[in-house]
Amino acid sequence: MSLSAVIRKDFEDSIRSFSLLSTTLLFVVFATGLAAIQWIPVMYRDSAVDASTLALLNSMRQPTVFMIPLIGFVLAYDTIIREQDRGSLRLLLGLPNSRLEVVFGKFIGRTGVITVSILVGYTVAGVIALVTYESFDFVVFSRYTLLTVLYGAVYIAFATGFSAAMKSRQQAFVGAGALYSLFLVGWDVLLLVLQLAIYGQNIPETGLPDWFKFIGLLNPSTAFMHAVRAVIPEYSAITFYPQGSAFYLDDWVGFVILAVWATLPLVLGYLRFERADIQ
Template sequence: MSLPAVLRKDFEDAVRSYSLLASVLLFALFAALIAALQFFPTLYVDDGSTAPATTLALLNSMRQPAVFFVPLFGLMVAYDTIVGERESGSIRLLLSLPNSRLEAVLGKFLGRTGVVAAAVLAGYAVAGGIALVTYDSFDGAVFTLFTLLTLVYGAVYVAIATGFSAGMRSRLGAFVGAGGLYFLFIIGWDIALLLLQLAIYGQDIPEAGLPDWFNFVGMLNPSTAFMHAARTVIPAYREITFYPEASAAYAQGWVGFPILAAWILLPLAFGYLRFQRFEI
């Protein structure tokens, strides 16, 4: 057994438990609802005419669900992937075969990323199909780019959950650790930035705007990094998102990509190093 075998076994376990099928159906129904929201209720623009249903309108509808629900799904399918096997004792069988602990961690990560990818692709395919048939205009290339970025964003949270699953001694510890980061990124990060801003500048923002280093701290949140990455490869995405322009190279939109990569690699490294120390 090797890395591909661990990956395949983990993905097949998800298929046998029906979690993959349930996830695909749930995402497909949810994406269909998001796509249909362009027509219910009817939206109007300033001159009283009906707002056109376009790719950008669809991405605007999908923006918040992607930020909130894709990471939540990634955490839920992966937080117990290793620690669950440790608690049940089946991890001994996995490691008694010619598998290293690194292969176990990477295989679990890739397998659960495959589950998330299958669900997201199914859901986005439904949304894209509805848009292609019923919208006033639909740009398949733009929608494909957004879909690929969403897969990377989902992989970030699978990596976080897998890292905690490998690095904690109990399911509860893995759930609290991964869930705590989710709430930090989704809710707590903006609160922390606001408190930092108030502590440094009070209620008066400098006329020149906040410094680039402050904007960079905001970008360290993977949700914000995802938005910046989308703005970089999909210029029209700037019309539905707003971030201050930065002059420093480290605060440019493309930096969102290495930040997302770091949030995949660092949790996996943390989990692997902790997993190496555990007695099985």
């Protein structure tokens, strides 16, 4: 049994457990509802990109940032540890498969699930926009869709890494929930606490230093926004972040940060899984 077989098995398991179907239906409902919102903020009615397309992206911005990580964690937080609880992990490893193949096969399989769900849901939204909007930029929306898939893959990596590293589903669930809270709620709080600890209530006249702004960019959700801005420059009209002169604050750095976040949890999870005693 090879890596491709692990991927295929995991994807087929998601079909049998209705994970693929339920996630896809969720994305269809989510994207369809947002596609029906055609309010166009004044700030970018004269944009070079089709205003209706930007209106749709504006509607999807915050729900995407919060919803994709949640679905990614739910889909993959127990993808490996569940096999151990059921007693099927030893069988999976004895076919034979290396532990590396199991970890990365599970990651790719679950990424396939969220990819199919996003593509189906966003395709439905695109068709609705194409039929009902006065105009619609298919290319821009396609880029945003692919970037959303990348964003989802990052959180699948987080969850898979936790599933490989933890000793129980409860630990994996708590760890995934803690990370979700940190990235989506706690990061800004930590930045505020750090700012108050260093500068108090008096921000320097020149503004916060570039290194401080970079800490904000390290959040994968913020990195996703910067990556979108790098590919869709007009997206800057609906997102605002402090400007800096350092190269590491450029929008393209968002891709680097997402790549690091997608790799690090998998590597750490695998290293812990490789040393684990499988019962």
